[in-house]
Amino acid sequence: MALKLFNSLTRAVQTFAPLDPAGKKVGLYCCGPTVYDFAHIGNWRTFVFADLVRRTLAFSGYEVKHVMNITDVEDKIIQRVRENKTTLREFTGKFETAFLDDLKALNCQAPHVTPRATGHMAEIIALIEKLVARGVAYQATDGSVYFSIEKYRGCGCTYGQLQKLNFDEMRVGERVSTDEYEKEAVADFALWKARVPDDGDVFWPSPFGEGRPGWHIECSAMSIKALGETFDLHLGGEDLKFPHHEDEIAQSEGATGKPFVKFWLHGAHLLVEGKKMSKRLGNYFTLRDLIAKGFTGREVRYLLLTAHYRETFNFTLEGLAGAKSALARIDECVGKLRELAAIPKSEVQSPKSNDALIEKFTAALAEDLNISAAWASVFEWVREMNKRLAENSLSPAEAASALTAWDKINSVLGIGTTAEAEAPADILALAEARTTAKLAKDFKRADTIRDELKAKGWIIADSPKGPKLKKI
RNA sequence: GGCGGGGUAGCCAAGUGGUAAGGCAGGGCUCUGCAAAAGCCUCAUCCGUCGGUUCGAUUCCGACCCUCGCCUCCA
Numbered sequence: 287m288a289l290k291l292f293n294s295l296t297r298a299v300q301t302f303a304p305l306d307p308a309g310k311k312v313g314l315y316c317c318g319p320t321v322y323d324f325a326h327i328g329n330w331r332t333f334v335f336a337d338l339v340r341r342t343l344a345f346s347g348y349e350v351k352h353v354m355n356i357t358d359v360e361d362k363i364i365q366r367v368r369e370n371k372t373t374l375r376e377f378t379g380k381f382e383t384a385f386l387d388d389l390k391a392l393n394c395q396a397p398h399v400t401p402r403a404t405g406h407m408a409e410i411i412a413l414i415e416k417l418v419a420r421g422v423a424y425q426a427t428d429g430s431v432y433f434s435i436e437k438y439r440g441c442g443c444t445y446g447q448l449q450k451l452n453f454d455e456m457r458v459g460e461r462v463s464t465d466e467y468e469k470e471a472v473a474d475f476a477l478w479k480a481r482v483p484d485d486g487d488v489f490w491p492s493p494f495g496e497g498r499p500g501w502h503i504e505c506s507a508m509s510i511k512a513l514g515e516t517f518d519l520h521l522g523g524e525d526l527k528f529p530h531h532e533d534e535i536a537q538s539e540g541a542t543g544k545p546f547v548k549f550w551l552h553g554a555h556l557l558v559e560g561k562k563m564s565k566r567l568g569n570y571f572t573l574r575d576l577i578a579k580g581f582t583g584r585e586v587r588y589l590l591l592t593a594h595y596r597e598t599f600n601f602t603l604e605g606l607a608g609a610k611s612a613l614a615r616i617d618e619c620v621g622k623l624r625e626l627a628a629i630p631k632s633e634v635q636s637p638k639s640n641d642a643l644i645e646k647f648t649a650a651l652a653e654d655l656n657i658s659a660a661w662a663s664v665f666e667w668v669r670e671m672n673k674r675l676a677e678n679s680l681s682p683a684e685a686a687s688a689l690t691a692w693d694k695i696n697s698v699l700g701i702g703t704t705a706e707a708e709a710p711a712d713i714l715a716l717a718e719a720r721t722t723a724k725l726a727k728d729f730k731r732a733d734t735i736r737d738e739l740k741a742k743g744w745i746i747a748d749s750p751k752g753p754k755l756k757k758i
Numbered sequence: 759g760g761c762g763g764g765g766u767a768g769c770c771a772a773g774u775g776g777u778a779a780g781g782c783a784g785g786g787c788u789c790u791g792c793a794a795a796a797g798c799c800u801c802a803u804c805c806g807u808c809g810g811u812u813c814g815a816u817u818c819c820g821a822c823c824c825u826c827g828c829c830u831c832c833a
Contacts, residue, residue: 297762317833325833332833362831449828450761475830500832523833524763530832554763555827562826585818592781593771598764598826605770608782614795615781622796650827652770658772662780669798676788729791747794758797 287652289346291339292596294448294550299654304348304518305548311349313517314340315509315547317526318354318400321381322363324572325388327586327601328556328563332523334590335553337394339521341698342651348597353512354397355505356382358404359498364488374404374488382403388573391583392590393700399512403504410499410507411492414477416541425538427471429480429495433533435473438540445536448550449528475533476500502533506546510538511753519647520547524554556599576606585609591657612665618667620692620703622675626685636684637674640691643667647695664695709755713744717755720746 289302304312315410319325324627325333336354341348358378367377382402389396397540403410417423422438425431433484435445445451469476481496489496515538531550538546544577558569576586589609593599646663650656671688674680680688696702709717720735739746745756 319833320831329833335833342765360831451829473830525828525832528828529830553833555833557826589770596763597771600770602770605782608770611783611795612781614799618796656772658780662772665780672797724791733792745795747796749796750788750789754796756795 287346287648289652290654291549291551292654293548294552295547300549302549305516310347311351312343312519313351313353313513314343314519314521315353315355315505315513315517316397316520317505317522317530318356318397319381319385320357320360320363321378321385322360322366324574325385326563327558327571327573327576329523329589330388330392330573330586331556331590331599331601332521332553333389333394334392334587336521336593337392337700338591338595338655338657338698339519340395341700342655345694345698347646347653352395352397353399353401353509353511355508356385356400356402357501357504358382358402359488360403360501362612364485364498367488368484368486378404383516384574388583391573391577392587393584393702394587395700401508401512403499403508406504406508406511407490407492407499408509410503411478411490411512412698413503413507413537413541415493417477417537420540423446423477423483424470425494429497430476431478431494432469432474433477433537433540434470435536436636438536441540443536443539446532447535448532451528451532475502475529477537502530503537506534506537506541507529509534509543515542515544515546519549519551521551521553521587524552527552551595554598555594559603559628560600560602579603581606581610581625584701585613586617588613591699591701592656592661595655616664616668616701617703619671619675620689623671623685623689624693626675626680626682627689631682631686633681633683634687635681636687636691637670637680637684639667639670640688643691647698651698660698664699667691709744709757713739713742713755716742717746717753721753 289297291302292299303309308311314336316333319329336352340350340352356378359374363374363378367374372379386400388394414423417433418425418431420440420441423431423433439445477500478492479497479500480494481498486496489498491691509520520531520534527550535546556747558571560570561567563570573583573586577583582734585606587608589601589605590599592605592609594742643663643666647660648664650659652665660758671680674684716739717734720732720739723729723731723735736746739755740758743758745758747756
């Protein structure tokens with residue numbers, strides 16, 4: 287089934303087709319973190335979204351090369367390095383490691399390449415030189431190099447491909463410090479920022495003098511290096527459309543004269559408890575904050591993955607608690623299927639509901655990643671499996687084939703299935719003591735032990751096959 | 759002021775010109791000595807408000823109300 291995606295460039299849902307003549311390889315670039323702090327839940331929505339895109343492409347049979355930059359030099363970083371009296375590398379290294387750890391906790395597949403801006407000065411400088419040579423960039427009297435939107439437009443190029451821009455109506459000056467740099471036009475943006483005393487040790491030599499790259503240039507330089515001058519997909523949060531992505535297009539197309547990216551995908555922001563996230567309101571969460579509250583990365587991933595990526599999503603703690611329940615339901619069902627499938631079997635059978643699952647799931651994702659509809663297919667399947675499990679009408683072979691279908695679906699969802707936690711000896715001893723008490727009809731003692739187990743973090747539930755222990 | 763999203767059950771959230779998926783919570787039931795974060799069933803005469811088009815609108819059009827985002831820090 288052909289995968290359809292909403293392309294911000296055309297503002298329409300389009301059938302995705304890779305540039306690769308063989309129709310196999312796909313280049314995917316996602317704007318990564320600026321490592322000046324721990325990433326918050328809003329940032330994570332975007333990265334989980336990127337992970338969904340990558341996994342869906344793989345599920346659709348494509349061979350994806352996933353690139354995500356690490357922006358490790360930028361105004362805010364320099365400011366904090368100065369405030370903390372530390373070095374750039376030490377400061378950014380800490381947050382980069384935290385970011386990659388969190389990414390893993392959310393079960394996002396690691397990008398194949400994670401280039402750092404500071405590791406690509408040569409490429410960045412070469413790209414700027416190219417832009418200067420082509421006449422769309424100029425060095426101002428302050429020593430910084432700027433991109434000229436007027437000259438770029440003069441070459442017949444379009445500035446404002448992602449967002450309708452009306453420079454006359456823009457409230458320039460309201461949130462822009464116009465006096466900071468000596469640009470020819472307010473809309474021009476910095477490619478290379480000349481060294482200033484506040485930069486401390488953070489500067490690199492270049493043909494334009496000592497300084498550091500502007501905000502957008504590293505994405506152009508690194509994506510072109512990793513994926514070529516024209517590539518398939520570029521993702522990011524919706525706020526990056528302008529100016530970041532618009533400027534990336536201008537820099538890249540201005541330098542290469544070729545179309546930069548075929549499909550631009552933008553993820554919507556989220557609200558937390560119905561409000562815009564802010565530290566003041568107390569609804570600003572990093573992944574670490576949520577883990578400290580007892581939630582898992584898997585639960586956060588599930589919740590972030592329940593709504594369509596182009597809709598604002600309301601992230602709530604209540605929703606996160608609900609995610610726990612919903613996942614427990616899937617785990618329970620998959621666990622039962624595993625148990626049944628473990629029984630030796632000879633025949634190969636596939637229940638019809640598996641076909642329905644795969645079919646509905648695939649169709650939902652193909653329709654611009656309709657993940658909500660995809661989940662509906664999963665829960666319909668769970669209900670059907672539970673029913674058949676309960677009435678004992680599922681054969682071990684059918685259970686095994688159901689698990690195969692589930693694994694396939696799970697390669698996209700990435701919520702895994704928690705392995706049954708092995709209970710330690712003391713817990714097992716308690717469970718056994720309870721069974722003994724039960725057999726002796728000493729229910730008071732049995733219940734006391736059950737409470738004790740609960741206090742130790744284990745739930746004991748009786749089943750037809752005897753008591754089962756579950757970690758809370 | 760310019761541009762662009764939204765308003766669907768207690769909460770979250772899909773969707774359609776022909777009468778509302780799914781999840782959580784709630785209620786009922788089953789299993790159980792009692793239980794369970796176990797299973798099954800149930801849960802929107804209705805989709806922000808008011809008009810219009812239509813045999814028929816939650817879905818299309820218009821107005822209005824509310825809300826969110828971008829407009830050079832931003833996921």
